[in-house]
Amino acid sequence: MSLRHGLLGLLNYGPMTGYELSKVFRQSLDFFWQGQTSQIYRELNVMEGSGYLASEYVMQTDKPNKRVYSITNEGRDEFIKWLSSPGADIDEAMKVRSAFLMRVFFAGELNERQSIAMLKAFSEKCAEAIKGLDVANEAIENYGEAVGDIEKAKYWGLVKMFGEIFYAAELEWAKKAIAFLEGE
Amino acid sequence: MSLRHGLLGLLNYGPMTGYELSKVFRQSLDFFWQGQTSQIYRELNVMEGSGYLASEYVMQTDKPNKRVYSITNEGRDEFIKWLSSPGADIDEAMKVRSAFLMRVFFAGELNERQSIAMLKAFSEKCAEAIKGLDVANEAIENYGEAVGDIEKAKYWGLVKMFGEIFYAAELEWAKKAIAFLEGE
């Protein structure tokens, strides 16, 4: 359902084709929700069937023909209704889902040298991710200017802050874990 | 694939039925990977087809008949091979996927009072989750004794430490976010 509401949120800014949505999605929501292009097309179809979207088929000569989607009043209602009832998503946010932690859990089957190497690789990726946030930040600000509402930028800032705190925490954990294993 | 390797890891401790695996899974791996019973049965079938598992059908009179799975040498090889190549899972661990953050992103469409309420609900859940870790901790230690290898408990401890740091970070973020919105 999050893909659906993400698409409603973007179409709320203006009509777009599946292809454009797929790009905008990647430039904005991708930090916290990843959607494949093919999945977006399927979802748009379903959403039109449910009355949340309307579409118009536009002929083109130089490029392939395209289908432009726009949000209906029903879609806007659904979007606002969704935004107003965050309970289930908060619960879900409390769940961890990480194949990497499964590896840590089973790391006793490896030798300690390998486990430490794994944790070091992890901590390096954390450091990279932290650097990457600056880039993401620019992207999000460009997007903000495009949409042209400075009030909303506050919330984008909160998302970015989440990223900073999140990666810093992962890095902190990795360092402590390495120190623990090495300090025996 | 993580469900698969989780099951291999558990069956590496000894033979079990799908039903038992489903319970043990919930008591041990559930903190970082959730698998439905029905999914486990399907996966066991596939894994037997791939030669990672062997099974024996056992008749019972008081209870329904059952199928007991055990890991093959091929399965053990696959498990160790998987453990030794953590690259892809590390990359994946750097990705955030959170419908809740999508709500924060779009929170400009709501009024600020609602956004603050949402963040407060989130922070309360974080506090609960932190308390809940003690319980999870006991469960994991019981499980450790059952399996009877104290050396491996080190790694379970690391997983638990991850939980502590992770929820503390989420809580820290929520508090800062609330302060930011309220302090305007």
Added chain:
DNA sequence: TTAATCATGTAACACGTTACATGATTGC
């Protein structure tokens, strides 16, 4: 001039979730 990328998408498959089936046992 050949390979990559753009601008559209469709199809197939893999993984995750929800609902249901069934006879025995335990709890109130």
Added chain:
DNA sequence: GCAATCATGTAACGTGTTACATGATTAA
């Protein structure tokens, strides 16, 4: 004595991922 839970699973559906199709344009 009736409802819930145990001990097994199966079936159906929804979501996410990977692979492919096609004609135009740009890059090497």
